[in-house]
Amino acid sequence: MLKIENLTANVGDKQILKGISLSVNPGEVHAIMGPNGSGKSTLAQVIAGHPGYEVTGGTVTYEGQDLLDMDAEVRAQQGIFLAFQYPVEIPGVSNAYFLRAAYNEIRKARGEEEVDPMEFLDVMTERLKIVEMGDDMLQRSVNFGFSGGEKKRNEIFQMAVLEPKLAILDETDSGLDIDALRIVAEGVNKLKRPDRSTIVVTHYQRLLNYIVPDFVHVLAQGRIVRSGGKDLALELEERGYDWLLETAGASA
Amino acid sequence: MSSSIESLVNKEYQYGFVTDVESDAIPPGLSEETVRLISARKREPEWLLDWRLKAFRRWQAMTEPRWPNVKYKTIDYQAQTYYSAPRSVKPLQSLEEVDPELLKTYEKLGISLNEQKRLSGVAVDAIFDSVSVGTTMKAELKKHGVIFCSFGEAVLEHPELVQRYLGSVVPYSDNYFAALNSAVFSDGSFVYIPKGVRCPLELSTYFRINAADTGQFERTLIVADEGAYVSYLEGCTAPKRSTNQLHAAVVEIVSLDNAQVKYSTVQNWYAGDKDGVGGIYNFVTKRGKAFTNSKISWTQVETGSAITWKYPSVILQGDNSVGEFYSVAVVNNYQQADTGTKMIHIGKNTKSTIISKGISAGHGQNSYRGQVKVLGKASGARNYTQCDSMLIGNQCGAHTFPYIEIANNTATLEHEASTSKIGEDQIFYCKQRGLNTEHAISLIVAGFCKEVFKELPMEFALEAQQLLGVSLEGSVG
Ligand SMILES: Nc1ncnc2c1ncn2[C@@H]1O[C@H](COP(=O)(O)OP(=O)(O)OP(=O)(O)O)[C@@H](O)[C@H]1O
Ligand SMILES: [Mg+2]
Numbered sequence: 001m002l003k004i005e006n007l008t009a010n011v012g013d014k015q016i017l018k019g020i021s022l023s024v025n026p027g028e029v030h031a032i033m034g035p036n037g038s039g040k041s042t043l044a045q046v047i048a049g050h051p052g053y054e055v056t057g058g059t060v061t062y063e064g065q066d067l068l069d070m071d072a073e074v075r076a077q078q079g080i081f082l083a084f085q086y087p088v089e090i091p092g093v094s095n096a097y098f099l100r101a102a103y104n105e106i107r108k109a110r111g112e113e114e115v116d117p118m119e120f121l122d123v124m125t126e127r128l129k130i131v132e133m134g135d136d137m138l139q140r141s142v143n144f145g146f147s148g149g150e151k152k153r154n155e156i157f158q159m160a161v162l163e164p165k166l167a168i169l170d171e172t173d174s175g176l177d178i179d180a181l182r183i184v185a186e187g188v189n190k191l192k193r194p195d196r197s198t199i200v201v202t203h204y205q206r207l208l209n210y211i212v213p214d215f216v217h218v219l220a221q222g223r224i225v226r227s228g229g230k231d232l233a234l235e236l237e238e239r240g241y242d243w244l245l246e247t248a249g250a251s252a
Numbered sequence: 253m254s255s256s257i258e259s260l261v262n263k264e265y266q267y268g269f270v271t272d273v274e275s276d277a278i279p280p281g282l283s284e285e286t287v288r289l290i291s292a293r294k295r296e297p298e299w300l301l302d303w304r305l306k307a308f309r310r311w312q313a314m315t316e317p318r319w320p321n322v323k324y325k326t327i328d329y330q331a332q333t334y335y336s337a338p339r340s341v342k343p344l345q346s347l348e349e350v351d352p353e354l355l356k357t358y359e360k361l362g363i364s365l366n367e368q369k370r371l372s373g374v375a376v377d378a379i380f381d382s383v384s385v386g387t388t389m390k391a392e393l394k395k396h397g398v399i400f401c402s403f404g405e406a407v408l409e410h411p412e413l414v415q416r417y418l419g420s421v422v423p424y425s426d427n428y429f430a431a432l433n434s435a436v437f438s439d440g441s442f443v444y445i446p447k448g449v450r451c452p453l454e455l456s457t458y459f460r461i462n463a464a465d466t467g468q469f470e471r472t473l474i475v476a477d478e479g480a481y482v483s484y485l486e487g488c489t490a491p492k493r494s495t496n497q498l499h500a501a502v503v504e505i506v507s508l509d510n511a512q513v514k515y516s517t518v519q520n521w522y523a524g525d526k527d528g529v530g531g532i533y534n535f536v537t538k539r540g541k542a543f544t545n546s547k548i549s550w551t552q553v554e555t556g557s558a559i560t561w562k563y564p565s566v567i568l569q570g571d572n573s574v575g576e577f578y579s580v581a582v583v584n585n586y587q588q589a590d591t592g593t594k595m596i597h598i599g600k601n602t603k604s605t606i607i608s609k610g611i612s613a614g615h616g617q618n619s620y621r622g623q624v625k626v627l628g629k630a631s632g633a634r635n636y637t638q639c640d641s642m643l644i645g646n647q648c649g650a651h652t653f654p655y656i657e658i659a660n661n662t663a664t665l666e667h668e669a670s671t672s673k674i675g676e677d678q679i680f681y682c683k684q685r686g687l688n689t690e691h692a693i694s695l696i697v698a699g700f701c702k703e704v705f706k707e708l709p710m711e712f713a714l715e716a717q718q719l720l721g722v723s724l725e726g727s728v729g
Contacts, residue, residue, distance in 0.1 A: 092703075
């Protein structure tokens with residue numbers, strides 16, 4: 001589904017990603033962990049097509065196509081969804097209106113009919129249940145005045161509505177209380193399908209108790225320094241990152 | 253960072269065509285003779301000619317205001333043509349007599365003058381250069397005693413009403429452009445709603461400048477008698493031309509005791525090209541006088557014109573009267589706008605609300621200029637002002653000039669202001685959900701303008717939103 005090879009990327013003159021390779025197959029869940037500032041969000045943003053990052057080398061193939069050649073909106077229309085670490089506020093635009101616009105763009109890209117507000121209300125009402133949110137938030141402005149946790153939950157609600165093929169969750173667990181964490185994680189699990197893949201960026205093993213990864217990767221200083229199964233997360237919880245950084249440093 | 257908020261491309265202005273009609277114009281230049289000629293063309297009574305001449309003499313003694321925060325080349329008033337009318341238009345003609353070429357023009361602008369095809373619930377007066385080509389739904393309105401016709405027709409058919417109210421809100425001596433308009437005004441709309449009548453249709457006037465080097469000086473007068481209600485909408489477009497054209501209009505609203513007038517504008521005059529060549533100079537005086545318990549509400553969406561100079565205002569004359577001003581002003585490329593309002597509180601317990609949304613893109617300069625004045629006897633006066641600016645890109649500007657004058661210490665005033673920038677992150681967030689850049693911008697801007705759009709009549713809110721999208725197209729590459 002997604003194949004990243006030797007990807008390097010800059011912000012300004014600063015190289016952040018220093019040669020990332022990663023393969024994600026349909027149905028798989030990959031966790032990406034690593035110290036602050038190691039480049040996890042950068043990787044997520046580069047996959048999603050943020051214009052602020054300049055790809056300087058490597059390739060990314062998505063469903064057989066050159067992903068780096070697509071505009072950000074095309075990537076979204078093709079089924080890539082990023083749950084932002086810092087969701088953006090859009091004052092005056094209701095969640096319902098925003099989501100319907102997104103939903104219809106994605107449908108149009110697939111050659112499907114647009115849905116009217118009434119039909120879409122049914123879609124939203126059903127998906128709200130997945131994240132156990134009240135329908136009052138449909139009329140609120142996108143993320144505007146939302147608490148940190150509400151913003152994160154709203155990202156997963158959007159994901160539930162848009163049903164992406166490849167979802168990247170960037171620290172969706174941070175800022176969530178214990179109950180919300182469980183609800184959100186269960187929501188993500190309910191959306192799992194054999195043809196859908198998930199990349200979960202997190203600092204905490206706790207989330208991975210709910211969303212069980214097939215693979216865990218450790219990103220440090222712009223490189224994947226270790227990959228393993230779900231047990232790697234447990235090991236990191238216990239030992240921290242230092243031992244990996246030393247090995248990485250030695251091999252660099 | 254490879255900033256995408258930079259490059260500017262101008263989107264084609266879709267109303268920029270010219271209609272080929274033979275017109276009857278008086279020679280360029282401005283003198284007493286010009287004023288007399290215009291008045292004679294319109295077969296006006298003596299009192300109106302006298303009023304025009306007084307205005308003209310007053311104008312000659314005045315100087316063009318320099319305080320607005322806009323820059324433009326000196327206007328040569330002698331090079332303008334002050335009256336131009338399609339030859340085929342006859343005074344007091346009926347809709348059936350309208351030249352098909354003119355009908356086609358309005359069809360092309362999305363305005364059908366064919367009553368059968370019209371959007372139900374709206375009556376239209378269509379003004380082409382200096383004259384009205386027709387007013388729809390007159391018969392229906394007449395049943396309710398509502399008068400809706402061109403100004404010229406009102407002068408001939410309802411002189412007592414015109415004479416009584418003309419200049420009662422905006423005297424000819426009010427300001428430079430109002431004096432000029434009073435001297436040479438050509439056509440515009442006249443509305444009278446009788447006592448206690450709720451006007452059953454939206455009234456709307458569509459202004460079109462067609463002839464080159466011709467100014468449009470329309471004059472609109474709306475009178476809502478006691479307890480009456482009316483909602484009125486004006487729209488405007490002009491051909492694309494590389495020279496600047498002058499538009500100096502006056503709108504007066506009289507809202508008698510317990511009456512309500514809602515006046516909405518979607519201003520889309522030609523704005524000039526992406527280098528700032530051409531476009532309309534829009535110098536407009538709009539003011540309403542609200543008597544006891546009455547309400548006047550201005551809503552404007554200003555997207556066109558090279559220069560906009562305009563302050564729709566309310567004189568809160570009567571006790572408990574209410575004045576509202578909701579404004580969206582967009583400048584892109586080299587457009588400049590200096591717009592806002594004046595709320596003059598005279599009566600007791602008068603209340604005013606000002607919501608202004610300024611959007612600047614390209615090299616556009618947008619100024620909000622607003623005055624809240626509370627006179628000594630206006631005890632219990634209240635004003636709420638909210639003034640927000642949004643910047644798209646780094647080369648545009650937003651400025652605010654609020655003036656407050658209070659002579660009664662029981663007044664309550666609240667003022668809020670904000671400036672924001674459409675961020676790359678906001679646009680990226682939308683794109684990540686599948687919207688393209690233009691869609692993202694129009695969505696973000698529409699959200700920013702929401703409080704104003706919700707004041708527009710339903711049929712026009714969507715149109716205004718689309719227009720906004722078009723005006724900003726290309727503002728982010
Ligand atoms: N827009 C930017 N401008 C300047 N530096 C940036 C920008 N975006 C990222 N960086 C830098 O790139 C590095 C990697 O940042 P990134 O956000 O990818 O880290 P992260 O692994 O997600 O960290 P965290 O765990 O704290 O979220 C950091 O040093 C950060 O300061
Ligand atoms: Mg991060």
